[in-house]
Every structure is written in structure tokens, then in C-alpha cells.
Amino acid sequence: MQKRKLGNGLEVSALGLGCMGMTHSFPPFPEKKDMIEFLHKAVDHGVTFFDTAEVYGPYTNEELVGEGLAPFRKDVVIATKFGFVIGNTLPGLSGVDSRPQHIREVCEASLKRLKTDYIDLLYQHRVDPAVPIEDVAGTVKDLIKEGKVRHFGMSEASAQTIRRAHAVQPVTAVQSEYSLFWRKPEEDILPTLEELGIGFVPFSPLGRGFLTGKIDDKTKFENGDFRNVLPRFTEEARKANQVVVDMVTRFAEKKHATPAQIALAWLLAQKPWIVPIPGTRKLERLEENIGAAALELTADDLREIREASEQIKVLGGRYPEAMEKMTNL
Ligand SMILES: NC(=O)c1ccc[n+]([C@@H]2O[C@H](COP(=O)([O-])OP(=O)(O)OC[C@H]3O[C@@H](n4cnc5c(N)ncnc54)[C@H](OP(=O)(O)O)[C@@H]3O)[C@@H](O)[C@H]2O)c1
Numbered sequence: 001m002q003k004r005k006l007g008n009g010l011e012v013s014a015l016g017l018g019c020m021g022m023t024h025s026f027p028p029f030p031e032k033k034d035m036i037e038f039l040h041k042a043v044d045h046g047v048t049f050f051d052t053a054e055v056y057g058p059y060t061n062e063e064l065v066g067e068g069l070a071p072f073r074k075d076v077v078i079a080t081k082f083g084f085v086i087g088n089t090l091p092g093l094s095g096v097d098s099r100p101q102h103i104r105e106v107c108e109a110s111l112k113r114l115k116t117d118y119i120d121l122l123y124q125h126r127v128d129p130a131v132p133i134e135d136v137a138g139t140v141k142d143l144i145k146e147g148k149v150r151h152f153g154m155s156e157a158s159a160q161t162i163r164r165a166h167a168v169q170p171v172t173a174v175q176s177e178y179s180l181f182w183r184k185p186e187e188d189i190l191p192t193l194e195e196l197g198i199g200f201v202p203f204s205p206l207g208r209g210f211l212t213g214k215i216d217d218k219t220k221f222e223n224g225d226f227r228n229v230l231p232r233f234t235e236e237a238r239k240a241n242q243v244v245v246d247m248v249t250r251f252a253e254k255k256h257a258t259p260a261q262i263a264l265a266w267l268l269a270q271k272p273w274i275v276p277i278p279g280t281r282k283l284e285r286l287e288e289n290i291g292a293a294a295l296e297l298t299a300d301d302l303r304e305i306r307e308a309s310e311q312i313k314v315l316g317g318r319y320p321e322a323m324e325k326m327t328n329l
Pocket of ligand 1 (some may be wrong): 017018019020021026051052125155156169175176202204205207208209210212214260277278279280281283285286288289303
């Protein structure tokens, strides 16, 4: 797979792998040994960028990723995240904690779970309004000086907060939701990142699976599936939002590709410093998604997709209100 550069020189495969669903959000979860084998296959297929977080599981995702990638440690980039209070509720709903002492504790614990002595990219998962971002950036800067962390990232932060953090410790990548299902980062995040030379890592690039065309209003998610609480995934919303899938499917047919490939190729075509991290636990889907890196969309394709997307109003919030309030801070 081709490589891309995030920020000031973190080289990664053009598409990364989101590992969250291996232990979190989308039950039932596969066996750990199968996911370890899957991680090895992902490396064989040229994926060098893996996304995890303390909160995925919680904890078990980092353990899995650490064990699975240990044989390839020097050849891969592992990104993880701190900043949620780990509780019994959905991520985010128990609150945030980016106090410097807490960041240090989480970093040490993540290093142990990941079975490594450095984290390539450490993101703040959500901004903590109680802690000045300069203190967060300063703490990560110290961790970088100590060799425990290589790069600093932020997730779902506002443009203004990114700017303030970047002035203390250069930010290598911002990870926020971006896809044909959620284009808000185009308003002020992408221009800010372009100006500051920061890379962008779209999460949920397949709209949590919706853009692949494999989900419709009849789909029943398991108990505990995160999508059961997302306004955009109510039966009514899925029915109304099928127009987005129809649009993507139309372009897929035209390009002899799959809807997932169109969704990912569209993201890749927006900027050369964008690296989406689709999540999957299935080899055939990994291969399909990677295929997007070789799919060329012409300027006409991109214009047509954008125009078609702009005609559509997506129904339902992407997060429950309490979680949406934790973003863009
Ligand atoms: N920073 C944050 O706050 C944040 C938030 C959410 C996610 N993330 C990160 O972003 C990554 C990706 O986001 P996501 O998992 O929410 O959403 P996503 O990548 O948009 O979609 C994942 C879903 O799509 C399915 N899927 C993947 N490829 C497919 C294909 N080719 N055909 C049909 N279905 C396919 C997966 O099922 P299978 O696994 O069964 O294939 C899974 O249900 C996560 O793994 C996580 O690392 C970060």
C-alpha cells in the first residue's frame, strides 16, 4: 500500500486499521487468538498504522493490539488515546480526565498493556474543559522528551484548541469523525490543519458501517452495540438515510468498485495528508477496504459526489446529546 505523511513526518500506510470493534462497540467480539492472527494478516497486507485506545474494552483492546503487533513492533505505528474516565457507562458518559498526573498514569499503563517502551502517537481522546490545553500539551511534550511518546494527537477538538495546543507541542495528527455521512470537519478543522501542517485521521470513515450498504432499516444490532444509542441509527433514521447509501452505491457501480471503496477513496482524495482508519475484523473486508487506496477518483467524479452529497440532509445526530457536547471544545 502507498504511504502518507502525518504532520511533521510520521509515515503511515494510506489506510490504517481501526481496532476498536475487536473488543468494543460492535459485539459479538471475535476470539482474541483470531484477532491476533488478523492483525498479522493486516501487517502482511501492508497496513502499518493501528488505532486503539485505553477506553476500548476498556483496556483489552490495547492488550490485544500490543500482543498482536509485538513481532512487528519496529515496522508499525501504534496510536492510542487517553482522557476518558473509565466507568461502567458508554465511553464519554463517565466524563473526561486530562489532568497531567492522570495522563502520566494512563501513559505508563498503556505502555505496559501495549508491551512496548514507546507509543508512536498519543491522542487526547476528548478535550477536558477543566484542564488548560497548554497543560495537556506540556505533559505530552515531557513524555516525548522522556522517549515514552513520539507524536502528539488530538481527537474531536475545536480549531481554536488545536491551535493553542500546537503552539506548545506540535500536533502530528487530529482524529475526528469524517465521511460522506459527517462532513463538518470541512468547515474549520481541515483549513486549520492545512495551515498548521497537521495530519488528519478520519474515524468512522464508513459511517460505522452504514456507508458500506450492509446495514438498512431491517438490521438488528446486538444488545450492547453502540449503534443502538446513536440517533442516526434509529430505524427511522436508517430508512431516511438510505439515500446516502444509494448515492454511494451509484458511484460504486460507475467505478466498478464497492460502496466501502468509494467512501474511503473519496476521503483519500480530499487531501494527501488524510489517513482514514476503517475498522473491520474480517479479512475479506480488510482487503476490500485496502483496495480503495488504488481507486482513482477523477476531478469530475469528486465534483459529482460532492454535489450529490450536498443535496442530502442526513437524519439524526451522530452522537447522543451528552456525548456530542464533549466534542468541538
Ligand atoms: N477518536 C474517537 O473518538 C473514535 C470514535 C470512533 C472510532 N474511532 C476509531 O476509528 C475506527 C473506525 O471507526 P468505526 O469502527 O467507528 O467505524 P467504521 O470504520 O466507519 O465502520 C466499522 C463498521 O463497518 C463494518 N465494515 C468495515 N468494513 C466493511 C466492509 N468493507 N463492508 C461491510 N462492512 C464493513 C465493520 O464490521 P466488521 O468489523 O464486522 O467488518 C464495523 O461494523 C475505530 O476502530 C476506532 O479505532 C475513534
